[in-house]
Amino acid sequence: MLEIFEPGRNIPVIEDTDVLVAGGGIAGIAAALSASRNGARVTLVEKEYALGGMATLGLITIFLPLCDGMGHQVVYGIGEELLRLSITYGAEADYPCAWLDGKSAEERRHHRFKVRYNPHMFAILAEKLLRESGVNILYGSSVCAADVQDGLISHIIAENKSGRVAIKVKNVVDCSGDADVCKLSGEDTYTNPEGNGLANWYYYHTKGEVKLNMFGLADVVPDPKLRLTAPDEVERAASIGDMRFSGVDGVQLSHAVQLAHSKMLDDILSRRAKSPDLVPVTVSAIPLVRMSRRLRGRYELCETDMGKKLHDSVGMTGDWCRNGPTYEIPFSALVGNRIKNLITAGRIISTSDAVWNVTRVIPPSAVSGQAAGTAAAMFSSFDSCDVSALQERLVAQRVKLHMDQEMD
Ligand SMILES: Cc1cc2nc3c(=O)[nH]c(=O)nc-3n(C[C@H](O)[C@H](O)[C@H](O)COP(=O)(O)OP(=O)(O)OC[C@H]3O[C@@H](n4cnc5c(N)ncnc54)[C@H](O)[C@@H]3O)c2cc1C
Incomplete structure (x- = not known):
């Protein structure tokens, strides 16, 4: 292939932030919200001009279940908050009355905790929520490069109407859906060999x-x-x-x-x-992509982890297409081996191909987003951080880490 040389140039540094969230889909919304609530200065960089990604602009308006299909809720915290937010002004269909109107345990066993919402209302309400939480949203800006020194990202470079701009960062949460920041910074990634239909x-x-x-x-x-x-x-x-x-x-x-x-x-x-x-x-205003590129992380969550208690769990999910199975999402599936201040969330966390189909949907994306955003606010590096302190913080924020954990 023919190539040309792009000459070097100076780029204006327009901001200095604690946590940069790349991508404002469900994972990015959850990550930005949790990082901000945990005291960080947060900038969310989104290439479109609305929040929600696939779940709003892509018209994927089915909030898949927060439960395990056996009558037990497994996704709490920001996952549940976003489901409720999406239907603030009414559900589009499938209102989960068994779960939201205090019906019996028997009814919850027969109806999964999911709902259909209006994408436009959800996008606007999510933007309002983040703005009120102090998140700085930079729309129309595509993350296109990362300045990496000694295994740390020092600046993220984005391209928008002004040209290229740089943002100085302490930590980065990759919520791009395609592991763009992982790829740009030299973190290990894996691309789905079967592609998407x-x-x-x-x-x-x-x-x-x-x-x-x-x-x-x-x-x-x-x-x-x-x-x-x-x-x-x-x-x-x-x-x-x-x-x-x-x-x-x-x-x-x-x-x-x-x-x-x-x-x-x-x-x-x-x-x-x-x-x-x-x-x-x-x-749909954006391409619908299920599984493209993901992190090849410190741990790959796989089918044999189904129902297992994982020591570094930072949240849980059910399986949207089967009643019964649950997975704990480990911290080690959110982080890689090369870039010390980069963490991932959403449909790009480190899993086997089979489990990817479970973790790529809305509820687990909110779970990993909340965990990644909280970790990004708490730690200066993900190299050797205190995961038990993160777990304690998440439990205090109403996250269920293990199946045997009592919730009120
Ligand atoms: C056909 C199809 C059907 C589906 N059905 C369901 C369903 O019924 N229910 C369900 O729960 N889930 C479903 N899903 C999955 C689900 O919608 C998403 O995978 C989920 O919302 C994950 O969100 P995410 O935040 O990880 O990624 P995304 O929603 O992809 O969000 C990524 C965000 O990052 C932005 N971005 C990307 N690259 C950059 C960059 N370089 N710089 C700045 N911003 C960037 C994007 O614009 C986007 O806003 C479906 C997916 C597909 C494709």
């Missing part, structure tokens, strides 16, 4: 009702036969099932989104043939 969720209006169409491929179980679509095959991808994209190749991602748009148009027109008044009212 196309999806493009949209809302439409017909017969006086607004409905969500979860258009595209349903969640897929890992399949070793699946492979990424080669660049010269993209144009030939005829159906939505024909393409698999990594999520971290800019050109391929752009093609994937265009193909998804064109297939979505076909879908709208074929539905309109049956319901002539049908119109799309909101379409």
